[in-house]
Amino acid sequence: MSPNQPGQMPKMPIPGVKNLIAVGSGKGGVGKTTVSVNLAVGLASLGYKSGLMDADVYGPNVPLMMGINRTPMAFGERIQPIEQFGVKLMSMGFLNPGDKPLVWRGPMLHSVIQQFLRGVDWGELDYLVIDLPPGTGDVQLSLIQTAPITGAIIVTTPSDVSLEDARKAIFMFHQVKVPILGMVENMSFLMCPHCKERIDVFSYGGGRRTAEQMDVHFLAELPLDPAVRIGGDSGRPIVLRKDEGEPFLALAKNVAARAEEAAKEEGPKIEISD
């Protein structure tokens, strides 16, 4: 085999970072950031060294969901990530707090993503979770073309509209040869807090079905639980809560296991010893 085939093109590793996990979705508003935040905090709870890079420059919701309203420090040209709940964080929301929108053109996006990947002192990390913007646009391409992503997670709801877009996202990762660690069905069902009956608000089961059809691992179904949204709005991710957080902690375990498998499947890698 030629060492230059597309899937094997060398991409600059991020020094100290063992696994890069990209969390994407075809459609926005399916809970991609909720999954990213709870995954990163969950991995930290499990004892892994964990980081979270908010690459959703258009709507960086990570600061709100992690309860942060301060700005990171820079030493020389290096930005120091902010640490919260054991997770190292970087987000455009730290640099542009408040309500003013940033209107980005493609080339500016590329440069800010590179800054986030390589200009931040991530230190030693087992996992750097990257919260992608929804869809299949410039940011996704920039990241995928320049960073050695261990694997991607696709978040969807069970609605047909969301699944349609999730399939597009899967195709995009296939095209650019990024392994897919699996699919998460979010907002799978709601338990009525009054009568405890189950409500399938956005339908149910389409995530698992689509994963099977597309030969992608199915990672988790996560409930549509008002406590999840309250966790996000109040800056205290639900994975930190004992019972309600359980599905998210299980997801983190599952992702860690899948990432290990993906690393093995990739075969021997060139390691740079310290």
Add this chain to the structure above:
Amino acid sequence: MSPNQPGQMPKMPIPGVKNLIAVGSGKGGVGKTTVSVNLAVGLASLGYKSGLMDADVYGPNVPLMMGINRTPMAFGERIQPIEQFGVKLMSMGFLNPGDKPLVWRGPMLHSVIQQFLRGVDWGELDYLVIDLPPGTGDVQLSLIQTAPITGAIIVTTPSDVSLEDARKAIFMFHQVKVPILGMVENMSFLMCPHCKERIDVFSYGGGRRTAEQMDVHFLAELPLDPAVRIGGDSGRPIVLRKDEGEPFLALAKNVAARAEEAAKEEGPKIEISD
């Protein structure tokens, strides 16, 4: 006053189209396309000549939500919109059906948006509803800079995360001097189909509160009703249903009234007689 101040720059009208209504959101997945589709169909039900342009090139969900799986015809260089439920439609989803994603760079986006605006035979329309992609990116800029938008509608859910992004969208429209017709709170509440008790899944009332704070008209609160999602997934918008469609029909009336006001506020316009 100089005729060249930024808010007054002449923008090429779309011949035959009286009002251009842009539907935007800060965050994805808040129901922007659901609102666009039901608004366009609702306006048609009210007797207006209505069109819907799906500018969400990354995740064009309009074809699925309108139940269309055919391709538009072109006569010469002009594309004929597809008509459904009395609404003239154009969407990237017609030209790229299936699951393959289109990965767009900025300049390509600009050109496809211009094609949709000016290369489609919209004919005589009272309202052309434009379903924007979520956020504040290239497509929004391209449209706003080149088309005389009558006014924008901002869709949000009541969650703090969505409201944070909605404020950004409002600022963006303010900056580029596009009048805001109003704000819609979607997924306001859910009535449990089992016990009929009310569940505030994504919180409640933040849309109205934010609209008041930002001096923006509040247009509607729309329920989180599984029937809305079923309408979308099955290609038959809920506004066509007698009782459940009522809040969406009321929204269409409200928007028409607001657009008339906005046209008056703008003062006399240059009209080209046929």
